[in-house]
Amino acid sequence: MKPLILGLTGSIGMGKSTVAAMFAGAGVPVFDADAEVHRLQAPGGAALPAIEAAFPGSTGPDGLDRAALGAAVFGDDAALARLEAILHPMVAAARNDFMASFADKPLVVLDIPLLFEKQGWSQVDRIAVVSAPAEVQRARVLARPGMTPDKFAAILARQLPDAEKRARADFVIPTGGTLDETRAAVARVIACVAGPPGE
Structure with missing residues (x-):
């Protein structure tokens, strides 16, 4: 038996990180694609030499200079594609290692921000979308340091609309209420997908 792979996704500010932590807290192994990218770009990270070669001046002793790299790729699809060509194979290799480590588990979660x-x-068996009302999402995102309405709009423009994500999901986990309500929704998803072996 191989694990059932649940893809976890959601637009910016929907509470996906909180929900991923709830799955982990319930004993479900979670692979966080964003966290892996951060590791690759941290001081000594495996992706730094290739990023520096492609975007000179974007790295240093402290790892990635996010402001410099952001300035190099923001709004430039070709530059973003070059960056993704460096990072995606490394993230995929780490994900394969993760899957091998938890091959005996009934359920694993792949936390993938841009899953759709x-x-x-195409890499998962079921999809759970984390969702909150638009006004809650907006308030959360604009409270982040350095975030502006223009930046928020640009990020949203690159993401599939929340309504479409919900329509394509096997499960929708609401995060607009209390943490206990969200935790209960997570527990229901686990109960649905992590049944006894053979189910």
């Missing part, structure tokens, strides 16, 4: 946008849906 980057064809990640």
Whole structure:
């Protein structure tokens, strides 16, 4: 038996990180694609030499200079594609290692921010979308340091609309209420998908 792979996704500010932590807290192994990218770009990270070669001046002793790299790729699809060509194979290798480590588990979660946008849906068995009302999402995102309405709009423009994600999901986990309500929704998803072996 191999694990059932649940893809976890959601637009910016929907509470996906909180929900991923709830799955982990319930004993479900979670692979966080964003966290892996951060590791690759941290001081000594495996991706730094290739990023520096492609975007000179974007790395240093402290790892990735996010402001410099952001300035190099923001709004430039070709530059973003070059960056993704460096990072995606490294993230895929780490994900394969993760899957091998938890091959005996009934359920694993792949936390993939752009699951629909980057064809990640093809790598999972079921999809859970984390969702909150638009006004809650907006308030959360604009409270982040350095975030502006223009930046928020640009990010949203690259993401599939929330309504479409919900329509394509096997499960929708609401995060607009209390943490206990969200935790209960996570527990229901686990109960649905992590049944006894053979189910």
